[in-house]
Amino acid sequence: MSTEKNLSSPSVSVSGGSSSSTSRYELCKGFNGYDKVLLRNPRGSSAEVYLYGGHVTSWKNERREELLFLSSKATLKPPKAIRGGIPICFPQFGSHGTIDQHGFARNRFWIIDNDPHPFPTNTSNKAFVDLIFKPSEADMKIWPHNFEFRLRVALGPGGELMLTSRIRNTNPEGKPFSFTFAYHTYFSVSDISEVRVEGLETLDYLDNLQKKELFTEQGDALTFESEVDKIYLSTPTKIAILDHEKKRTFELRKDGLPDAVVWNPWEKKAKAMADFGDDEYKHMLCVEAAAVEMPITLKPGEEWKGRLELSTVPSSYCSGQLDPQKVLGGI
Numbered sequence: 360m361s362t363e364k365n366l367s368s369p370s371v372s373v374s375g376g377s378s379s380s381t382s383r384y385e386l387c388k389g390f391n392g393y394d395k396v397l398l399r400n401p402r403g404s405s406a407e408v409y410l411y412g413g414h415v416t417s418w419k420n421e422r423r424e425e426l427l428f429l430s431s432k433a434t435l436k437p438p439k440a441i442r443g444g445i446p447i448c449f450p451q452f453g454s455h456g457t458i459d460q461h462g463f464a465r466n467r468f469w470i471i472d473n474d475p476h477p478f479p480t481n482t483s484n485k486a487f488v489d490l491i492f493k494p495s496e497a498d499m500k501i502w503p504h505n506f507e508f509r510l511r512v513a514l515g516p517g518g519e520l521m522l523t524s525r526i527r528n529t530n531p532e533g534k535p536f537s538f539t540f541a542y543h544t545y546f547s548v549s550d551i552s553e554v555r556v557e558g559l560e561t562l563d564y565l566d567n568l569q570k571k572e573l574f575t576e577q578g579d580a581l582t583f584e585s586e587v588d589k590i591y592l593s594t595p596t597k598i599a600i601l602d603h604e605k606k607r608t609f610e611l612r613k614d615g616l617p618d619a620v621v622w623n624p625w626e627k628k629a630k631a632m633a634d635f636g637d638d639e640y641k642h643m644l645c646v647e648a649a650a651v652e653m654p655i656t657l658k659p660g661e662e663w664k665g666r667l668e669l670s671t672v673p674s675s676y677c678s679g680q681l682d683p684q685k686v687l688g689g690i
């Protein structure tokens with residue numbers, strides 16, 4: 360079954376969030392009849408978010424080109440998470456803890472929050488949706504904490520995709536909790552051998568393929584010739600993913616998320632994944648804004664905010680400009 364006919368196909372839609380003359384989003388039925396939210400901006404860019412997982416599955420530019428990778432074998436069958444797009448890993452990233460891989464936010468149903476907590480709103484952003492996820496009693500048996508997880512997904516005027524997570528500790532009896540987190544973004548790339556990542560050179564990383572041991576990256580931009588699964592520590596707020604063949608550079612900006620995970624399963628692991636095509640590793644790269652090394656701790660009443668912004672620029676504009684010193688200096 361093709362992805363177009365499944366996870367990406369819109370059907371009947373209902374407008375929502377009509378606090379202004381233009382609606383902020385449309386609610387449609389997507390794959391298997393599951394609800395998804397469609398965001399569009401007037402210049403033609405768009406994004407799609409399934410309520411299952413609060414999961415962004417599509418982000419298209421003005422020319423309607425898909426910018427995120429979504430596997431042709433992706434399914435929407437709870438409790439399986441959707442393979443591709445932007446899964447939310449919470450309250451645990453990977454196997455760094457005692458609960459299931461990547462936590463449970465990615466395989467729970469979120470709801471639309473039409474009355475979100477006060478949010479600093481950029482008036483030029485007309486396309487956005489607020490989602491909320493609160494744990495059920497069953498979730499509290501897995502992870503015994505009360506929380507409210509608010510996710511805003513917005514499409515900027517220039518087609519940039521912005522995700523803001525706000526997680527609040529609502530434990531009644533004064534109990535703090537700690538969590539790890541990632542926006543597990545799957546970027547669509549023309550050919551993995553033509554891709555380089557700038558902004559992570561010379562940094563320390565934990566290598567998941569080598570028992571999470573600590574190493575230091577060499578001075579060059581990252582390129583890819585084999586499986587990679589690394590957690591870069593204390594990374595700059597800007598990272599660039601250059602796709603030479605497409606002459607396109609993704610810019611990833613993040614806030615509140617010090618780490619960055621880089622993952623490509625390569626051939627052998629790709630073949631072992633039921634919801635991933637054998638050759639699809641050539642056309643994707645995960646670069647994940649994350650907080651893994653130092654878990655985030657919240658006391659009751661406290662809130663944490665983690666923000667991701669994705670945009671694209673022509674490669675020639677960006678290449679070579681993201682040297683770590685400039686990036687760290689915020690230039």
Ligand SMILES: O=P(O)(O)OC[C@H]1O[C@H](O)[C@H](O)[C@@H](O)[C@@H]1O
Pocket residue numbers: 440453460461567588589620621622645
């Ligand atoms: O298959 P999933 O549970 O979605 O995980 C997919 C991948 O996610 C992250 O990038 C981890 O670092 C990898 O170790 C993991 O294989």
